[in-house]
Amino acid sequence: MRTLTQPGAPLQPRRLLEWAAPATDLRLCLAGGQDLLCGLVAALAERGLRHAAVQVIAAEIARMAYLTGAEDPSGARVATYGPPTWLDGPVTLIGANGILGPGPDGDSLLHCHAVVVDAAGRLHGGHLPPGDVLLASGGAVALATPLREAAFAAAYDSETNYPLFQPQRLTA
Amino acid sequence: MSIAASFEAGSLGRIAVVRIRPNEDLVTAVEAACREHRLAHAIVRSAVGSLVDAVLEAGDRTLEVAGPGIEILTLAGEVRSDKVGVPEADLRGTIADGKAQVYGGRFRRGANPICITLELVLQEWLPAVGASRET
Structure with missing residues (x-):
């Protein structure tokens, strides 16, 4: 198994785990014509949710971009994202996992990777940039698991x- | 006609918010995190992360995918502990390499080093008290 030398010294512990309370999941449907990630963040914020684990169960997409990994030529990091790949619809999302939490600037961030099928039946997948996944009229369905007492930030x-x-403990 | 199936009654419990740091193996690190925190049985609820390189098993085939920066697109699976409490993870999913090629399969133990991070949410599976696996 190949390992890579990271730019900074290894941090301990190598595995971090915090316990969140059992929660009632929320199923939500997003209407078409909006951005998938921005729509999910806004809809969950309306319900007071800023921390969640998200599965996107279904989405019909009119146009989208995704990013895949690449070596970082600057050497500042072991990997970075390459240029975006754009797909014209109809694109069918067949699976996506996401983590919702406060990003580096404190605003809500939904870190999401997805696998999709393009109009010609080819598989694609990668990191979804916020603002670059326009939902078609079929919209999207997602399942959100609220994270309370502990979550990601x-x-x-x-x-x-x-x-x-x-993973961080949340203060009430 | 008899149907070959077994059932275990249970419910979902606490939620584990997990991060795995770089160069740790995906499968063994998930098992170690569960062992360290006495999480006996769990299912994957969501995961986002990347791998240095990937080795997936699909039927009799082994898919070796070179990175770095392989994106984990979806992750599903469960952790089950044996009778003496040793957790074992069965993790399956899809990945994309730097050329945007998508692959799927079961992640081979000891062959999938984390590249930058793995953000993982597990939920505890609590077998009903006194429940034994029915056949």
Whole structure:
């Protein structure tokens, strides 16, 4: 198994785990004509949710971009994102996982990766940039698991030289 | 006609908010986190992250995908502990490499090092008290 030397010293512990309380899931349907991630963040915020685990169960997409990983030529990090790949619809989302929490600037961030099928039946997948996934008229369906008592929040990670979601205890 | 199936009654319990740091193996790190926090049985609720390289099993085939920066697109699966409490993870999903090629399969133990991070949410599976697996 190949490992990579990160820009910063390894941090401990190597596995972080915080316990969140059992929660009632929320199923939500998003109407077409809006951005998938921005729509999910706004809809969940309306219900007072800023921390959640999200599964996108279905989405019909009119136009979208996604990013895949690449080596970082600057050497500042071991990997970065390459240029976006744009797909014209109809694009069918067949699975996506997301984590919702406060991003580096404190605004809500939905970190989401998805696998989709393009109009020609080809599989694609990667990181979804917020604002670049326009839903078609079929909209989207998602299942959100609220995270209470503990959740993810972005913080600078000196090992990888990235701001990353870290498990944190939440204060009431 | 008899139907070959077994059932276990239970419910979902606490939610584990997990991060795995770089160069840790996906499968063994999830098992270690469960062991360290006495999480006996769990299912994956959501996961976002990346791998240095990936090795997936699909039927009799082994898919070796070179990174770095392989994106984990979807992750599903469960952790089950044996009678002496040793957790074992069965994790399956889809990935994309740097050329945007998508692959799917079961993540091979000891062969999938985390690249930047894995953000993972597990939910505890609590077998009903006194429940034994019915056949």
